[in-house]
Amino acid sequence: MRFQPLQNDSFLRACQGLATPHTPIWLMRQAGRYLPEYRDTRARAGSFMGLATNVDYATQVTLQPLERYKLDAAILFSDILTVPDAMGLGLSFALGEGPRFATPVRDEAAVHALRVPDMEKLRYVFDAVSSIRKALNGRVPLIGFSGSPWTLACYMVEGAGSDDYRLVKTMLYSRPDLMHRMLEINADSVAAYLNAQIDAGAQAVMIFDSWGGVLADGAFQQFSLAYTARVLRQLKRDHDGVNIPRIVFTKGGGLWLQEMAALDCEVLGMDWTVNLGRARELVGASKALQGNLDPNILFAPPAQIDAEARKVLDSFGTPHAGPGRGSTHIFNLGHGISQHTPPEHVSVLVDAVHAHSRRLRAHQAP
Amino acid sequence: MRFQPLQNDSFLRACQGLATPHTPIWLMRQAGRYLPEYRDTRARAGSFMGLATNVDYATQVTLQPLERYKLDAAILFSDILTVPDAMGLGLSFALGEGPRFATPVRDEAAVHALRVPDMEKLRYVFDAVSSIRKALNGRVPLIGFSGSPWTLACYMVEGAGSDDYRLVKTMLYSRPDLMHRMLEINADSVAAYLNAQIDAGAQAVMIFDSWGGVLADGAFQQFSLAYTARVLRQLKRDHDGVNIPRIVFTKGGGLWLQEMAALDCEVLGMDWTVNLGRARELVGASKALQGNLDPNILFAPPAQIDAEARKVLDSFGTPHAGPGRGSTHIFNLGHGISQHTPPEHVSVLVDAVHAHSRRLRAHQAP
Numbered sequence: 001m002r003f004q005p006l007q008n009d010s011f012l013r014a015c016q017g018l019a020t021p022h023t024p025i026w027l028m029r030q031a032g033r034y035l036p037e038y039r040d041t042r043a044r045a046g047s048f049m050g051l052a053t054n055v056d057y058a059t060q061v062t063l064q065p066l067e068r069y070k071l072d073a074a075i076l077f078s079d080i081l082t083v084p085d086a087m088g089l090g091l092s093f094a095l096g097e098g099p100r101f102a103t104p105v106r107d108e109a110a111v112h113a114l115r116v117p118d119m120e121k122l123r124y125v126f127d128a129v130s131s132i133r134k135a136l137n138g139r140v141p142l143i144g145f146s147g148s149p150w151t152l153a154c155y156m157v158e159g160a161g162s163d164d165y166r167l168v169k170t171m172l173y174s175r176p177d178l179m180h181r182m183l184e185i186n187a188d189s190v191a192a193y194l195n196a197q198i199d200a201g202a203q204a205v206m207i208f209d210s211w212g213g214v215l216a217d218g219a220f221q222q223f224s225l226a227y228t229a230r231v232l233r234q235l236k237r238d239h240d241g242v243n244i245p246r247i248v249f250t251k252g253g254g255l256w257l258q259e260m261a262a263l264d265c266e267v268l269g270m271d272w273t274v275n276l277g278r279a280r281e282l283v284g285a286s287k288a289l290q291g292n293l294d295p296n297i298l299f300a301p302p303a304q305i306d307a308e309a310r311k312v313l314d315s316f317g318t319p320h321a322g323p324g325r326g327s328t329h330i331f332n333l334g335h336g337i338s339q340h341t342p343p344e345h346v347s348v349l350v351d352a353v354h355a356h357s358r359r360l361r362a363h364q365a366p
Numbered sequence: 367m368r369f370q371p372l373q374n375d376s377f378l379r380a381c382q383g384l385a386t387p388h389t390p391i392w393l394m395r396q397a398g399r400y401l402p403e404y405r406d407t408r409a410r411a412g413s414f415m416g417l418a419t420n421v422d423y424a425t426q427v428t429l430q431p432l433e434r435y436k437l438d439a440a441i442l443f444s445d446i447l448t449v450p451d452a453m454g455l456g457l458s459f460a461l462g463e464g465p466r467f468a469t470p471v472r473d474e475a476a477v478h479a480l481r482v483p484d485m486e487k488l489r490y491v492f493d494a495v496s497s498i499r500k501a502l503n504g505r506v507p508l509i510g511f512s513g514s515p516w517t518l519a520c521y522m523v524e525g526a527g528s529d530d531y532r533l534v535k536t537m538l539y540s541r542p543d544l545m546h547r548m549l550e551i552n553a554d555s556v557a558a559y560l561n562a563q564i565d566a567g568a569q570a571v572m573i574f575d576s577w578g579g580v581l582a583d584g585a586f587q588q589f590s591l592a593y594t595a596r597v598l599r600q601l602k603r604d605h606d607g608v609n610i611p612r613i614v615f616t617k618g619g620g621l622w623l624q625e626m627a628a629l630d631c632e633v634l635g636m637d638w639t640v641n642l643g644r645a646r647e648l649v650g651a652s653k654a655l656q657g658n659l660d661p662n663i664l665f666a667p668p669a670q671i672d673a674e675a676r677k678v679l680d681s682f683g684t685p686h687a688g689p690g691r692g693s694t695h696i697f698n699l700g701h702g703i704s705q706h707t708p709p710e711h712v713s714v715l716v717d718a719v720h721a722h723s724r725r726l727r728a729h730q731a732p
Contacts, residue, residue: 217681
């Protein structure tokens with residue numbers, strides 16, 4: 001498939017450690033419930049899965065935030081749990097609740113029955129990727145994504161969200177053999193899934209390790225990081241001669257940055273507990289950093305949003321500016337945007353990031 | 367009041383950096399719902415607050431885990447939210463739910479109405495401390511505790527538990543002046559409360575900063591750590607000529623260990639995401655470390671519990687053994703014990719910690 005050439009490549013350049021005139025910004029969950037136009041489309045679709053599985057709806061909502069804000073990237077509208085759904089676990093979203101699986105994986109027989117799913121079952125995702133890429137018409141790049149093997153396992157065992165991860169950790173500590181088996185299958189499934197998104201037109205891919213941070217030191221390395229690495233090993237480096245950057249985001253993973261710095265990926269995402277300056281020192285210039293404003297700052301008045309956005313930019317410091325590769329920053333929240341966010345506050349943030357990051361560069365020019 | 371001399375001082379010695387024959391162990395929430403005898407007393411008391419405010423019941427449940435396990439300390443049975451309840455916010459616990467305040471603090475008027483409560487309203491806590499201390503009869507030391515100023519503020523503003531801390535963070539970012547005012551009052555209240563527990567017989571005190579870890583870098587230092595320090599500055603160093611060690615535990619605070627190492631306290635508590643060896647290097651020998659087994663490990667079979675307990679002990683390394691002060695370890699979970707824990711698994715843990723920590727010392731003897 002042929003797509004239009006890219007007009008705004010600041011996000012992709014920053015992913016690759018190349019200089020940009022401003023710090024690019026996009027927001028996790030930027031297409032979502034805080035936007036009234038999203039809620040309209042969602043109502044027409046009838047259900048979350050009705051929305052996510054319909055190519056036209058998925059395209060429409062992915063583009064909605066770009067109509068309002070000068071964001072530097074689009075992200076596929078989908079869910080992190082599509083892969084276990086394709087494995088046959090039966091994903092659903094009850095109104096006002098989180099995701100739920102009809103048949104969670106809780107015993108040896110259920111683990112042994114797991115297989116890498118037929119990617120044809122996820123065709124609706126790849127079709128959405130191509131459709132969105134076409135609709136973007138080269139405006140900004142499109143990011144594809146998946147949950148990490150460990151994060152998928154959490155939901156697959158718990159069957160829903162959890163506040164103590166008791167069931168999945170009981171399996172991990174009691175039957176590490178079963179957990180490793182599930183994580184292998186998840187990793188190989190996620191790799192195939194992201195590669196198919198790349199084939200369909202995704203220009204960067206992100207692995208959401210949303211629950212890596214609930215693991216104990218030691219267990220994180222063994223049960224989350226090792227399988228994220230297994231996914232990365234299998235990912236395509238480029239498509240049609242163009243490099244495809246890979247982003248890894250572990251919520252609550254700030255204590256393991258040095259280990260994450262060894263991952264074979266271009267970008268590490270950070271939540272708001274991390275000091276970006278300290279992270280930059282630990283990680284070095286070999287990776288771009290993405291993050292990390294507390295999404296709750298968007299509930300404060302504009303002046304405070306502006307001040308806090310500057311603090312995040314300043315904590316990273318001046319990004320690499322010359323030719324060649326160096327240490328770069330992609331602005332984002334430290335977690336998905338809240339459904340209660342006033343939409344007009346997002347403009348304040350995006351504009352503050354663009355304006356202040358241009359000033360930072362101007363002050364540092366020789 | 368005169369109490370019996372202490373028979374097992376391993377916990378207090380370890381708090382002070384003094385050598386002990388084994389690594390002392392106690393468990394956060396060790397008197398609790400996982401014990402059938404606790405559930406019986408709770409049923410007789412009618413409600414959680416009925417249990418916590420009755421001196422005889424509070425004494426009885428505090429001692430229950432000591433009847434079953436060779437724990438090296440007792441902790442007052444109470445709740446972290448007694449102080450805002452005494453401020454008039456109306457604490458209650460609906461069955462199967464968390465704490466709830468009848469009148470949360472959500473605007474300027476409510477913040478300005480806050481005062482350090484009359485400690486007479488918390489007399490039931492101090493009476494319980496004296497009663498428990500008497501009932502312990504010198505067996506093991508008694509730990510008193512409170513929520514941290516920030517953790518109290520979270521509940522006071524949210525009115526209950528939260529998964530995004532939207533209301534309290536909105537106040538923090540929109541009206542930092544109000545948040546600072548509330549935290550000052552909380553800090554002075556907590557200090558008075560802990561000092562009264564010390565007067566009543568508490569032999570060590572612990573500040574639970576259960577929600578410090580939800581703050582952004584920068585905000586943590588300003589809105590949590592600074593007010594924990596304000597509490598510590600006001601605490602009595604000793605009582606009747608005996609030193610009273612102070613423990614600070616910030617759940618999710620692993621990224622700020624270097625800053626926490628500067629706190630004027632004897633012990634830092636850690637959750638399971640922290641590597642104790644790394645923490646020991648960062649914190650130095652001036653403080654004991656407490657923690658940090660993932661409570662979910664108690665759902666695994668005995669052999670795995672034993673193995674994971676050893677891992678935690680080994681990650682700390684050999685504690686200080688000679689005369690004088692050095693770097694010591696107090697074994698604990700990284701968070702409160704789960705109500706679903708099989709009680710017999712707790713014996714496995716306690717015995718494993720005692721046995722393995724004795725072996726560690728024997729191997730290191732000259």
